[in-house]
Amino acid sequence: MTLLTDDQKQLHDMARSFLAEEGAIKKQLRHWRDSGCKDGFGHGLWKQFGELGLTGICIPEAQGGLGLGATEAALVLEEVGRNLTPSPLLTTAVAAVRALDGSAQGERWFPGIVAGDTVAALAIDEGQHHAPAAIALEARRSGNGFVLNGAKQFVVHGASADLIIVAARTGGSAGEHDGVTLFAVERDTSGLQIENVTLADASKAARLTLADVAVDADAVIGEVDGGWTPLARALDAGRAGAAAELVGLASGASDITVDYLKQRKQFGRLIGEFQALQHRAAHLYGEIEIARAAAYKAAELIDRNDPRAELMTAVAKAKAGRSAALAVQEGVQMHGGIGMTDEHDIGLYMKREAVLGRLFGDWRYHAGRVAELSG
Template sequence: MILTDDQRMLQDVVRPFMAEEGAIKPQLRHWRDSGCKDGFGHGLWKQIAELGLTGMLVPESAGGAGLGQVEANLVLEEIGRNLTPSPFLTTSVAGVRALEGSAHAERWFPGIVAGETVVALAIDEGKAHNPAATALEAKRQGNGFLLNGTKQFVVHGASADLMLVAARTGGAAGETNGVTLFAVPQDMAGVAVENVALADSSKAARLTLSNVAVDADAVVGEVDDGWAPLSRGLNAGRAGAASELVGIAAGASEMTFDYLKQRKQFGRLIGEFQVLQHRAAHLYGEIEIARATALKAAQLLDAGDPRAELMTAVAKAKAGKVARLAVQEGVQMHGGIGMTDEHDIGLYMKRQAVLDELFGGPRFHAGEVARLSGY
């Protein structure tokens, strides 16, 4: 449960870079206030690529760094700590893992490595995350398929060059058999995109696919067996999201602890009040537990351990709850100023609320823990 020397060196490079280049004012606030349709800066995305981070999960044979989930999680924790808007989680983590080993990797990996390609996952159709409930129809036509249906909460959907669309070629909604994953360029005829701003000012899309004609080569993996690449991508995304949530919790708590050391009330620093000290200590302990859980999930994924899916669900649920605690405590301890837009603490609360639901919230993953444990 400790980092290697190489992983610590990576952390030492990424932490100051994100703190400077990916900080809230030049990135999140800038792109939010400018009304950017992407919600992130392509210039920063290229900088991240120049550091070799966008392709860190891409094999060396394909021009990437050939690193693992632990290294990706270290990057994501710093992204969370600074609320850095970027497509790293969906593209460089979930997208890469879903595409690996398929014929599509050769086409799309070079653009991901170069920081020129954005990938979006079009999975959810209902109010809550439930990939097995996929109902979007993929009907055979000649040598290909016609896709018809809708998707929502497609993060970076309007900015994506490639969308990985889960569709049903067999079975019934609620079953994992019969789900097929398709690689669909966004500019294909019949794809309608409604770009919307989420609570944290990031962008997601509602997609409508109307008779979108794709050939058999668009299939990622095998027909009716898209659950394998989909699960691979989702588990990587969930483990990564857990670390980003840990970063959100750490960033919010650091800001709060600094405030406790500066704000005076009744002639004393509020950090001297024992009740606040107890709450701060409890929060610190919870963050360390969440960080250890996310690290363990990443290590098991890298090792191909059969327990990885279970631990990933544990990590996403735990990190979501801890991040919620951190931002709630942060806003409350800041008092009235914590409710204003000019103070950054509220931005952490908004980002936590969105990321908590991406790839499934604590309730969904608690259910997964029970299912995977035989209940």
């Protein structure tokens, strides 16, 4: 893992203590799940994130943010994953902010994000699997603006978002990077239909239908036909952040599993004394540490604008996804029957991994990207 500066250590310590208290599973995930909340997260906690400056972690200081980078975001997101804290931090404060950075739309929406008042969502995928290049939603010129027609799936927090960043095609054809344009669409725009969906981990995503949604030219983020650049920037930031969150998830699942091994007795002995389980726990520890190193290396390269960042981000997302899957599988197995009950938290880690592991592309998608980018 990258050596941390004193300021980064201080940020990490603050995030760890804050989320262990305010973002704890019982206080957040279980509470909002059991209350049937339509958002799946608490706006009060999002406001607290804003008061701590975390919502503006990637927003420049000149625009009210902390002016930090992907590494600092990873430090916070690892603790979000460790506590399974439901929040729009990854999608809004990291991915969406990177898409908006440097645009007039960023000037408009950043103050609300910094304050913890605004939630943003990314509307990219249109099929069953992550395939951003396959964008086919049409944006047709009309007067001084555009008319959008098509559909999107797996729009995380789409029904709760004040701003939806829609990737549409103004030129070219599905599968091409050229001809993609990003649009800032407000939630109450006429013609936008939102179906809120509850995912396996009790988080919310949406299916969007855009039927003659009219937006003016000011809604364009960046350049017409040049949306792939801000989109790729947002995707890499989101993938690196998701990798860090998956590392935190894996660590949290591993911690409660190891604690269980130290408490559960069988045949008059603690099961943690059984060599087979020790070997499995040690193997898991090694896999998580490798994933952590990859996640922070990806964040570091993004912060340095290194051309290798795209490749390392794919490595990190693939490795973190595999490690998190191993952590929750081992956790449930080592807990035995109790691991299948809702009263025990280990099952919640498994459900979260099932969703987060696929956000911004699962490990198979990114293993393919690693092969492609490596020639």
